[in-house]
Amino acid sequence: MNIHQLPFKKTGYFSALICDYLDKKEKLDNFYGNFPDLDGFKQQLTLRKKSNLNVDSRKVLVSSLNKQYSNFKVTANTQTNIQSLLAENTFTITTGHQLNIFTGPLYFLYKIVSVINLTKQLKREFPENNFVPVYWMATEDHDFEEINYFNFKGQKVQWNRESSGAVGRLDLQGFDEISKQFGFELGNSENANYLKTLFEKAYVNHTNLTNATRYIVNELFGDNGLVIIDGDAIALKQQFAPIVKDELLNNTSFKEVSKTNKLLQEKYKIQVNPREINLFYLAEGLRERIIFEDSLFKINNTAIVFSEEEILEELNKHPEKFSPNVIMRPLYQETILPNLAYIGGGGEIAYWFQLKQYFKAVNTTFPILLLRNSVLMASSKQLKKLDKLDVSLQEIFAKQQDLINKKVKELSSFPIDFSQQKTFLNEQFKGLKQLAQETDASFIGAVNAQEKKQLNGLDKLEKRLLKAQKRKFNNELERITLIQNELFPNNSLEERSRNFSTYYLELGEELIPMLLKALNPLELKFTVIEY
Incomplete structure (x- = not known):
């Protein structure tokens, strides 16, 4: 394996905002906190310790994680990391992603590898602290069309069914047939048989998409101590309830993000626009926007209506029914985790730039924003051909x-x-x-x-x-x-x-160790892995 790198802006695939951020352009200074380098993490540790997660919140977090893992084989490294979250000197590095079928596109792996590698690097630099890699599952998302397929050999392997509500709660009807079709396409090599078994155990042997996704990610990365969290949990939502109440009564996110957008859009494209209330109402088969209209809180596309007193009572009794949208989900994450940094793709990092002032308004520490590793896998044979062609x-x-x-x-x-x-x-x-x-x-x-x-x-x-x-x-x-x-x-x-199955067929169990060895999240460069 040989590693080649080039600046992100030289690839032509990254936005002006991301390139300017990596170049530390002054015009972006007001939209983020500490920069993703070792000095920035030193400052972020000091900052986070001043607003650290309290003991009771840590207990809730660990209890919720243990409950979520109760029916799964937990590796020793993951269990150690979960328990370490009780200590005040333990911090998380987090990435998040949708519940794409069979992990979806390759960059899903690169996100998680970035998180794992960064925690290792921080432990070497700041050994008095513990650092836990976290994958946040977007279980409450409802954009089924974005996650119901993956590409293999130029074709879509697709899950066709009716969908409503949070995708994480969907049962796995129809996966028997998908498993057979995918298995046929894979062939019968040793690596193919592993992928078949992984797919079947995930989607045929589990009850819903959340559990299937947890199984796959745990199988691929559990040995590296990755902690997988599902925010669709009552105890965790209770921790977030005060922020939800503020959102319902004061529309704080709308006010603050709108102010930021006016400044940011003078030079860059805005990723997301806030609504007056950036919350969904979540129930079985239902995830619809909460709208304030005619002095009432209405659930969009339903007959459900609450007065102010009634919706606050609903929040008090059922906090799990209130689901943050893309504007508020980052704040939810930073409320329940002792988090130092969020690792995401260019589009994700771009919308986090819209949130700093909102975090300040609700007195929450803004994390470091780190662009995930991006990778081109190229065989030695392909690179030799390029060389002969003088490209x-x-x-x-x-x-x-x-x-x-x-x-x-x-x-x-x-x-x-x-x-x-x-x-x-x-x-x-x-x-x-x-x-x-x-x-x-x-x-x-x-x-x-x-x-x-x-x-x-x-x-x-x-x-x-x-x-x-x-x-x-x-x-x-x-x-x-x-x-x-x-x-x-x-x-x-x-x-x-x-x-990832495209490369696993060829490289097998060498694939993930290769990525872990090749990628350095703080180098802030595009990586070409020659294998």
């Missing part, structure tokens, strides 16, 4: 048409670039325009039109010449296109579409 690693990230045009110009024995001629033409027309101004101003329009016509003519000639050279070097260009399509399915990062 660098950075070049292979380019948009395909841009890459092809660049390589045609490099392969040609003469320049396919009429920039010099265009510059000469512009200079000639400057003189004509000056002459027109000195004689007849109405002549300027004709001069401008002629200049545009001739420049367009040069553009057309350049394109025709480029097209002719593409035909000449068709063989080389086809080889470049083929390998780029292998590395970037659908002209995008493979981590956003391919499932």
Whole structure:
């Protein structure tokens, strides 16, 4: 295995906001707290200790986790980490993700590896403290269409059924047939048989999507001490109830996030917009927005209505029925965990930037934000082909048409670039325009039109010449296109579409140790793993 790296901004796949954050641009200073480096973590530890989770809250957290793991095989490392959460010198590093079928896209693994590796690094740097890697399952999400499939060999393995309410509560009807179909596609190698067994034990032998997901993630990462948490728990929701009450009565998140958005959107795209109440009402088969209208709290698309007194009583008796949306879920996480940092993808980190002032308004410590590791898996054979084609690693990230045009110009024995001629033409027309101004101003329009016509003519000639050279070097260009399509399915990062099973078939039980060895979350660079 060889490791190659390049800056995130050189890949062309990350937003201006993320690139500016990694470059520590001053214009973003007010939207985040400590930066994700060792000095930042030293400061964050000091900050978090001042607002540490109290003993009773830690007991609730550990009790809830033990209950959630009660029907699962818990590794010694995970059990040790859970129990360590009772100590005031134990802190968490957290990532979160939807309950995608069979983990969904590859980057799910990279998130968790980032969390595990960071806790190890922090333990080496700050040995007097304990650091626990946490995966937060998005069990209360209701976007079924986003999680009901994964890609394998260019095809969707899909779970088709009716869905309503929180996806984590869904029973697993229909997975018998999916398991058979997926098993057929996998084949009969040793690695294929492991994947078949993993899939079947998860989705055929468990009662709901939450438990199936916990089983898979625990099987893959339990030996590394990963702690998996489900926020859809009464005891944990009770810890969050005061924030929910504030949201119902004061709309604090809407007010604070709206202020931040006005400032942030001057330079960047806003990821999410707050509602006046950023909560859902959660029941069996139901997750609908809470709306305040005509002095009443109404549950969207239902006949359920509460007065202020009634909804506060409902919160007091059934806190589990109040589910935070994307704006409030981060705050819920930071309320019940002794958390130092959140690790997420570019889109996630972007919406966390909208939340700092909201956290301040409700007196909650804002965590460090760390962009997860991103990875391109490339075989030695593929990289040797690129080398023979004289295509660098950075070049292979380019948009395909841009890459092809660049390589045609490099392969040609003469320049396919009429920039010099265009510059000469512009200079000639400057003189004509000056002459027109000195004689007849109405002549300027004709001069401008002629200049545009001739420049367009040069553009057309350049394109025709480029097209002719593409035909000449068709063989080389086809080889470049083929390998780029292998590395970037659908002209995008493979981590956003391919499932881990693609590489597990080839690498087997070496895959996850390889990732753990290769990825350093604080290097803040895109990683190419040559295997």
